[in-house]
């Protein structure tokens with residue numbers, strides 16, 4: 001969208017917005033359920049203020065940047081990665097703060113689809129005589145907030161399936177043993193993907209086999225908001241035990257409508273409707289979106305990984321391929337994919353590849369079926 005009144009954005013505009021996007025990313029582990037937002041205030045090539053949204057409930061990026069700029073905000077251009085808000089939530093409207101500070105122009109990367117904003121921020125600014133343009137580096141801004149945008153626009157979180165596999169595509173031995181397929185460097189790196197997620201979702205099968213804690217352990221003092229740990233356990237077969245209930249992070253058990261949570265269960269729990277005798281996985285995602293989850297990391301076995309993939313609900317696959325073979329008796333990566341002809345093959349786009357220790361990490365996105 002060319003929303004700069006027909007004029008092209010300049011190289012300086014791009015450099016400033018790139019800087020604002022980098023600032024926004026600093027909130028990756030802490031802003032959830034809010035979007036990440038960065039703001040740069042500049043006179044030409046001179047930056048006079050910058051800031052980013054750090055935590056939900058705390059000041060927005062614009063407020064930090066305006067405080068940083070002080071009097072120098074007058075007549076400046078504010079570059080912001082998302083439309084400034086126009087409503088009073090836990091903090092006051094940023095559009096009003098920009099007007100009060102006397103900026104002369106606001107350039108945004110994108111409109112905020114959140115119903116209480118959705119163009120109202122731009123309108124407030126324009127009504128006050130401020131020049132407004134939107135759409136600068138929008139692709140990058142959308143990629144940054146893919147979780148938030150997925151929740152607001154599709155009503156479901158962005159779903160990433162994380163799997164460690166052998167070279168022959170196996171996710172566990174037939175016995176259920178899978179510790180460890182990937183190397184230590186991969187397991188360390190997974191912690192950072194966990195930290196940016198709003199929820200880590202697993203299944204009863206994985207709790208029984210591995211007893212994972214599903215907490216974030218980055219090994220340093222990087223601040224993060226602990227993701228919700230979610231166990232999909234239709235019959236509540238695992239509630240009596242498990243490290244997934246321990247520690248500070250909250251835990252939510254999702255169960256079938258007829259399962260009765262035991263009295264005194266301290267963890268949260270909720271019933272999910274069934275479809276053909278199993279969880280309606282669309283309903284699972286809707287429920288988590290309603291609880292403010294932007295991004296899910298699924299760390300389950302082949303049953304759930306295959307279930308979500310077959311339902312067309314997987315947005316990306318984070319695969320750690322270890323240089324080992326587990327043989328034909330081992331479990332696959334995805335159960336239940338009914339593929340009989342080459343026409344039906346499921347295509348994935350490779351977004352990124354890199355070595356992590358001895359493993360190869362692939363980031364894949366399913367391609368729309370043709």
Ligand SMILES: NC(=O)c1ccc[n+]([C@@H]2O[C@H](COP(=O)([O-])OP(=O)(O)OC[C@H]3O[C@@H](n4cnc5c(N)ncnc54)[C@H](OP(=O)(O)O)[C@@H]3O)[C@@H](O)[C@H]2O)c1
Pocket residue numbers: 162163164165170171172173175176177178179181202203204205206207209210232233234278279280281299300301302303304305307308
């Ligand atoms: N390599 C890796 O990265 C990795 C990661 C995690 C786990 N694992 C391994 O995976 C194994 C466990 O996997 P698993 O496949 O047995 O269990 P799982 O996928 O972890 O959990 C399956 C659970 O989800 C339930 N479920 C409810 N609705 C469903 C639906 N619509 N579709 C699919 N499942 C649904 C299943 O119910 P039902 O009881 O009705 O089937 C079952 O209770 C273990 O050996 C573990 O070590 C490997």
